[in-house]
Amino acid sequence: MRGMGVDMATLKERTQIRTDSIEGRIPKRVFVFARFSLEAACGYAGVDLAKAHYDMELTEKAFESICKDFYSDALPVGNIRFPAPYQILGARNWVMGSNGAVQHPEIVTMEADEYDEYIANPYDAIVEKFLPRACPELDTDPANRSLVLGKAYRSFKKYSEGTRAVCGKLAAKYGLVPGFITGELIEAPFDFLADQLRGFKEINIDLRRRADKVKAACEATLPLMLKRAVPPVIRPGQINYIPLHLAPYIKMGDFEKYFWPTLEELVNGMDKAGVACTLFAEEDWTRYAEYLARLPKSAILMFENGDCAKIKATAGKDHLIGGFFDPTITLTRSKEECIDEAKRLVDICAPGGNFYFAFDKGIMDIKSVDVPKLQAVLEWVSVNTNY
Amino acid sequence: MADVLAIKQAVGDLDEGSVTEKLNAFIASGPGEDEVQAVVAACQQGMEIVGEKFGEGEYFVGDLIFAGELLTDCIDMLKPLLGGEVGGSRGTIVLGTVEGDIHDIGKNIFRSMSEAAGFHVVDLGIDQPPSAFVAAVEEHKPQIVGMSGVLTLSIDSMKRTVEALQEKGLRGGVKVAIGGNAVSQESCQYIGADAWSKNAAESVKTCGGWV
Numbered sequence: 001m002r003g004m005g006v007d008m009a010t011l012k013e014r015t016q017i018r019t020d021s022i023e024g025r026i027p028k029r030v031f032v033f034a035r036f037s038l039e040a041a042c043g044y045a046g047v048d049l050a051k052a053h054y055d056m057e058l059t060e061k062a063f064e065s066i067c068k069d070f071y072s073d074a075l076p077v078g079n080i081r082f083p084a085p086y087q088i089l090g091a092r093n094w095v096m097g098s099n100g101a102v103q104h105p106e107i108v109t110m111e112a113d114e115y116d117e118y119i120a121n122p123y124d125a126i127v128e129k130f131l132p133r134a135c136p137e138l139d140t141d142p143a144n145r146s147l148v149l150g151k152a153y154r155s156f157k158k159y160s161e162g163t164r165a166v167c168g169k170l171a172a173k174y175g176l177v178p179g180f181i182t183g184e185l186i187e188a189p190f191d192f193l194a195d196q197l198r199g200f201k202e203i204n205i206d207l208r209r210r211a212d213k214v215k216a217a218c219e220a221t222l223p224l225m226l227k228r229a230v231p232p233v234i235r236p237g238q239i240n241y242i243p244l245h246l247a248p249y250i251k252m253g254d255f256e257k258y259f260w261p262t263l264e265e266l267v268n269g270m271d272k273a274g275v276a277c278t279l280f281a282e283e284d285w286t287r288y289a290e291y292l293a294r295l296p297k298s299a300i301l302m303f304e305n306g307d308c309a310k311i312k313a314t315a316g317k318d319h320l321i322g323g324f325f326d327p328t329i330t331l332t333r334s335k336e337e338c339i340d341e342a343k344r345l346v347d348i349c350a351p352g353g354n355f356y357f358a359f360d361k362g363i364m365d366i367k368s369v370d371v372p373k374l375q376a377v378l379e380w381v382s383v384n385t386n387y
Numbered sequence: 388m389a390d391v392l393a394i395k396q397a398v399g400d401l402d403e404g405s406v407t408e409k410l411n412a413f414i415a416s417g418p419g420e421d422e423v424q425a426v427v428a429a430c431q432q433g434m435e436i437v438g439e440k441f442g443e444g445e446y447f448v449g450d451l452i453f454a455g456e457l458l459t460d461c462i463d464m465l466k467p468l469l470g471g472e473v474g475g476s477r478g479t480i481v482l483g484t485v486e487g488d489i490h491d492i493g494k495n496i497f498r499s500m501s502e503a504a505g506f507h508v509v510d511l512g513i514d515q516p517p518s519a520f521v522a523a524v525e526e527h528k529p530q531i532v533g534m535s536g537v538l539t540l541s542i543d544s545m546k547r548t549v550e551a552l553q554e555k556g557l558r559g560g561v562k563v564a565i566g567g568n569a570v571s572q573e574s575c576q577y578i579g580a581d582a583w584s585k586n587a588a589e590s591v592k593t594c595g596g597w598v
Contacts, residue, residue: 103490105490204448205456207449249447251449328571331542368540368543
């Protein structure tokens with residue numbers, strides 16, 4: 001299979017295609033950015049996920065099996081959700097399911113009557129009140145809190161640096177270039193408020209009962225997100241990642257008033273500082289495509305669902321877009337039908353450039369796809385999408 | 388006598404201020420039990436309006452969440468007038484988020500809407516293995532099994548759950564409805580479920596047609 005082993009010409013070509021895609025030139029062919037989680041990689045490689053979470057050799061074995069057997073121009077593996085630091089913190093906002101996958105459950109760390117306190121001083125409120133609620137091991141005396149935080153940070157560094165080393169090694173071995181996520185993970189201020197403080201249910205109730213507080217809280221959150229998004233020293237080619245969450249679940253009017261303004265300001269702020277970002281539009285963002293089109297061109301877009309033709313004609317005109325391809329169709333359709341679906345997507349989105357091929361979301365469970373058919377789709381895109 | 392149509396419409400419009408005002412006036416009028424039952428039914432019918440507006444793209448998931456909250460508040464206001472009991476049961480649904488998935492928002496929306504529609508719901512919770520569904524079906528003898536999942540890994544768990552019901556000879560006795568971000572017509576077919584939806588209100592309507 002192509003993609004196995006490195007040769008300089010391939011690496012050079014991939015780098016050029018990636019650079020052309022980012023800089024708005026029509027590349028030689030469509031860039032392939034496949035994404036598999038550690039869970040999926042372990043399932044494919046027959047590696048015990050529970051062990052791989054704590055063992056970099058097993059992580060490497062799992063990741064390598066994906067790099068070896070699935071075509072992708074970008075490194076198709078990575079991980080940021082390490083259970084060990086979360087377990088040290090006793091985290092309630094990231095927990096492991098019975099199958100070993102680390103997930104974000106619904107939690108409320110800020111009560112409705114604490115909005116004013118948060119708006120007045122968000123950082124203090126997070127550190128002093130909400131973080132100890134999200135991570136009960138921090139809810140202790142200052143001396144022990146320091147020890148817990150120190151242990152958790154050390155653990156995070158161990159696994160994040162270990163994963164980075166594994167990824168670097170595999171990228172070099174298989175001639176894989178970075179995808180479009182190379183920097184910090186940031187949230188839209190509204191999503192941060194919803195996901196980390198109020199919860200999905202409560203934020204939707206707040207929008208009807210205390211919408212003015214929601215707006216003020218988003219504005220109070222913006223500087224914190226910007227601070228994280230723009231570090232003092234910006235790495236060359238830094239592309240932050242913003243997984244967008246709540247917008248598809250609310251009304252257009254609420255989006256315009258409460259969700260969009262601080263997200264736009266965040267992306268503009270990054271752009272001004274010279275930091276690009278990739279926004280992952282979870283669910284269907286078709287009705288917001290005109291808004292996304294207004295973002296600076298440094299914003300790369302990744303879509304889960306939606307009307308790809310409409311999005312191509314709006315947000316995809318000046319921005320690099322990708323996504324839309326649902327790999328689970330490989331379970332129920334023939335190989336030819338799966339390739340036809342990829343071709344349909346490419347025919348709509350690729351003309352004129354500004355398109356890369358990606359799944360609708362990273363594959364989390366290898367059993368949710370038919371491996372040979374998925375391999376055939378990736379292979380087809382890599383050889384049949386010349387401009 | 389309460390204006391049940393106005394109450395139904397106010398619930399459907401998710402106009403909390405108007406609903407509360409109308410129910411307070413109704414409660415203050417000292418209604419009889421039949422009248423209270425009629426108003427409970429009006430509130431439940433308001434959910435049908437919510438479901439329609441969701442189907443038409445006027446409402447979104449956030450509105451369904453608020454609708455569930457509003458309906459719970461309405462029933463809580465009316466319950467004391469009925470000695471704490473509201474309505475009978477249209478049937479039983481065994482409900483849960485499938486193995487490996489810990490998301491419960493969609494499940495909870497479906498639960499509150501199906502309870503509002505008069506179903507008795509046995510909620511197994513999150514991350515439930517096939518054996519838990521099998522045990523609950525054996526114990527509660529439901530007409531319907533509802534499975535929820537957000538992550539793609541839930542497709543495999545749902546399939547295994549249907550297979551487990553099949554192996555125990557229980558599949559024929561129940562209808563299986565699946566919901567959540569992960570489901571589609573194709574995954575429904577693959578899983579072997581009877582119906583799928585991302586619209587909780589539509590799923591409740593489907594369940595209503597089964598009993």
